[in-house]
Amino acid sequence: MLANAHQPVTATCPTAAAVRAAVVPPPPAPGAALQDHSRRIADTLQLLSDSLPLQRRVVRSGDTVYQAGERFTHLYVLNSGFFKVVNLSADGREQVVGLKFRGDWLGFDGIASGQYASDAIAMDTGEVWVVSYDALLAACARRPALMGVLHEAMSREIARDRDSLMSVCTLPADARVADFLRYWADSLAKRGLRTDQITLRMSRAEIGNYLGMTLETVSRALSKLAKGKVIHFAEKGRREIQIPDVGALSRFVQGCLAPASRALQ
Missing domain, CATH: 2.60.120.10 (Jelly Rolls)
Structure with a gap:
């Protein structure tokens, strides 16, 4: 991987459909x-x-x-x-x-x-x-x-x-965090592990470092996902995250892309 692959980047996609096909998983x-x-x-x-x-x-x-x-x-x-x-x-x-x-x-x-x-x-x-x-x-x-x-x-x-x-x-910041959680849960599922409740092995700062975001932005995105009931925080710790429906994370990403799609129409 490129050493600077996760630094914040500003990019313009040719079409909203291209973004959706390239970024949002099935x-x-x-x-x-x-x-x-x-x-x-x-x-x-x-x-x-x-x-x-x-x-x-x-x-x-x-x-x-x-x-x-x-x-x-x-x-x-x-x-x-x-x-x-x-x-x-x-x-x-x-x-x-x-x-x-x-x-x-x-x-x-x-x-x-x-x-x-x-x-x-x-x-x-x-x-x-x-x-x-x-x-x-x-x-x-x-x-x-x-x-x-x-x-x-x-x-x-x-x-x-x-x-x-x-x-x-x-992807915008909120969608980036949702896509990160989806990838983590999907990786667990492919290995026969439970995905309805996951333990994040990374701090908020490490997640931000990986996604090219600040710790505060990661925290806000997680709070937004929790407020929308896409995820829940388990009682025993903020790293314990419940995901009732992994598919909802993909739908959340698609919802974040919808404004861009309308803007390009």
């Missing part, structure tokens, strides 16, 4: 599709485990998987937990540029230059599988299916980076 996949995605993740992890030696590493919140500038030797596959990818600008500013869930890979940014370009940090207790890159390439030569898994993971990361940039470039 309704959540039906249960069968979600189960299929969860099964593919499990199959991928099993294929990796069967194909090459793995080092299993338990991490806790705040632990660093790797740091920018370290020599690239390994890729990391997430077996459990939540992780963030952080870039450090030349003037010392930290920028959250990626969120990772079970089945995702870490470390692709180190392949080209031979050193990692970002920090990968655990946001709660989890497990990463440490995969030697040289051993992975050798295993791919023996098992073509493994090469397909690697290419799929790279393609998925490119697509997510594109979608994230489109969100920052084209």
